[in-house]
Amino acid sequence: MARVKYYYDTETCKYERVKVKTSDIILNLLGFLTLSVLIAIGLTFLLGKYYKSDKEKVLLNENEKLKEFYSILSNRLDQVDGNLASLQKRDNNVYRLIFEASPIPTSVRVSGVKNDKAYEKILKSGLAKDKKELITNTFKKVNQLKRKMYVQTKSYDEIIKMVKDKSKMLAHLPAIQPISNKQLTRLTSGFGMRMHPLYKVAHFHPGIDFAAPYNTPIYATADGVVKRSEYMGGYGNTVDIDHGYNYVTRYAHMASFKVKPGDKVKRGQCIGYVGSTGFSTAPHVHYEVLKNGKQIDPVYFFFNDLTPEEYEKILKLASIKNQSLS
Numbered sequence: 506m507a508r509v510k511y512y513y514d515t516e517t518c519k520y521e522r523v524k525v526k527t528s529d530i531i532l533n534l535l536g537f538l539t540l541s542v543l544i545a546i547g548l549t550f551l552l553g554k555y556y557k558s559d560k561e562k563v564l565l566n567e568n569e570k571l572k573e574f575y576s577i578l579s580n581r582l583d584q585v586d587g588n589l590a591s592l593q594k595r596d597n598n599v600y601r602l603i604f605e606a607s608p609i610p611t612s613v614r615v616s617g618v619k620n621d622k623a624y625e626k627i628l629k630s631g632l633a634k635d636k637k638e639l640i641t642n643t644f645k646k647v648n649q650l651k652r653k654m655y656v657q658t659k660s661y662d663e664i665i666k667m668v669k670d671k672s673k674m675l676a677h678l679p680a681i682q683p684i685s686n687k688q689l690t691r692l693t694s695g696f697g698m699r700m701h702p703l704y705k706v707a708h709f710h711p712g713i714d715f716a717a718p719y720n721t722p723i724y725a726t727a728d729g730v731v732k733r734s735e736y737m738g739g740y741g742n743t744v745d746i747d748h749g750y751n752y753v754t755r756y757a758h759m760a761s762f763k764v765k766p767g768d769k770v771k772r773g774q775c776i777g778y779v780g781s782t783g784f785s786t787a788p789h790v791h792y793e794v795l796k797n798g799k800q801i802d803p804v805y806f807f808f809n810d811l812t813p814e815e816y817e818k819i820l821k822l823a824s825i826k827n828q829s830l831s
């Protein structure tokens with residue numbers, strides 16, 4: 506039964522019964538309902554936020570794991586891309602250079618990458634933004650790798666054709682290290698700006714230094730004719746070999762010679778021994794590759810006696826900006 510309310514009327518000096526209007530009742534009811542709905546929404550939100558059902562927990566856990574695995578996959582793809590980049594570098598700087606084919610520009614190596622249907626599907630999916638980005642980026646990487654590998658394969662096909670025509674030329678191109686370097690520990694200074702061992706200032710180092718004990722044999726790195734074997738200022742005892750095809754190799758600071766000008770030499774033939782003559786701070790051979798009379802980085806001419814892993818290691822060693830032995 507509804508409660509009856511009274512009020513004191515000062516005019517009649519009596520308690521009068523309060524008349525409740527229907528509209529007031531409806532308004533009260535509506536207010537109560539709105540409040541209830543709001544409380545219900547609030548409670549559901551809080552429960553959803555702090556309380557997860559077992560199924561939700563499993564799904565969230567799976568989600569996190571998927572994200573983690575995608576990140577790992579994405580990192581692996583970056584590594585593959587890195588390996589491919591060194592193949593591309595070697596392709597452009599060695600093989601294509603040797604055969605006088607113009608290097609393939611990066612724009613060609615990465616162009617024509619199209620986003621496939623799967624990619625569109627991911628974009629249209631209801632996934633959260635961060636997950637969409639992670640997956641689409643991984644897809645992009647895979648597509649780019651596919652394209653780069655395709656271009657690389659084509660380039661190798663082209664080179665194989667050129668090799669068949671030029672086997673004689675190949676024997677005359679520097680392709681090994683000038684001393685035995687099985688453990689890869691001999692390369693001490695690479696080509697480029699290096700610290701001068703005496704003046705302690707940056708200077709251009711036009712070759713690669715291989716440190717080795719006195720009288721370690723030094724080998725011709727390709728077939729050719731000895732052009733010079735003499736004392737040559739700062740270079741000390743030096744042998745120059747002319748390989749034809751505009752290539753010359755230089756071996757400096759030798760202790761003694763085993764060849765004289767005019768001698769025909771074969772790749773791998775001993776031409777002299779390691780010393781420290783001329784301007785040198787320790788026994789080593791300073792090795793240069795000259796093309797058209799200009800020194801170029803010899804590191805790109807060690808392709809005969811190195812596995813890809815060893816070559817990677819040599820590239821790293823040669824890039825360290827240390828002090829040269831001169």
Ligand SMILES: [Zn+2]
Nearest residue numbers: 714791829831
């Ligand atoms: Zn040097």
